[in-house]
Amino acid sequence: MLEKMGDFFDSRLEMYEEHQLNEIESAKEFYRFTAQCLPKHEGAMVLDLGCGTGLELGYYFEINPSAEVTGIDLAKGMLNEMKEKFADKKITAIWGSYFEIPFEVFSYDAAVSVESLHHFTQEEKTGLYSRIAGALVEGGYFILTDYFAKSSGSEAAFREELARLKKEQGIKGEVFYHFDTPLTLEHEIQALADAGFSSVELLGSWGDTCTIKASK
């Protein structure tokens, strides 16, 4: 049964972090690696898309406790947990979809997203990535850590299965449901390049999970 995105994560909140860190291959390594890629200077401004409970931010604040972070998420319970965890940090939590919440332009030294964007099409992502580029200062960059489909065939199969489930359950319209539809790494990189980033590089990989840096 498909569940709405925010409801899916909020109803698993209690087990979320334990699952994420212990059930996903190399998670502790890629969270730490992602945090190390973020800016280290005093007062760095960072936008986190799909921040959840802020797992990546825990690692990041260890490196840069003075960072000012804006986190956007659809799951209110996850966001509340993040705010409690980082009550002593400069953090702004915004409840909503990053496809709809306007980003402040030319404002962030970096944007980051971990394990959140594997639900959307290449076309949806290209539009989002161009808005992220617009939110970054000159010289700013976007760090994306997520998992990717092994082939175009499996990418298409995920989308077909989602369409089949939506049809079966009579779901119409634009609301996001939780069902993984990762792109291939090639299609992800293409979406970032099409969005206007000047360079896109692969920084690390752990099985199907990769960290990509897209520079403005």
Ligand SMILES: C[S@@+](CC[C@H](N)C(=O)[O-])C[C@H]1O[C@@H](n2cnc3c(N)ncnc32)[C@H](O)[C@@H]1O
């Ligand atoms: C697997 S969790 C990752 C959370 C955190 N980044 C981490 O790695 O622990 C995915 C998060 O993305 C959020 N999410 C998915 N689609 C979203 C959207 N369109 N706008 C905002 N948040 C979204 C979910 O609500 C969920 O909290």
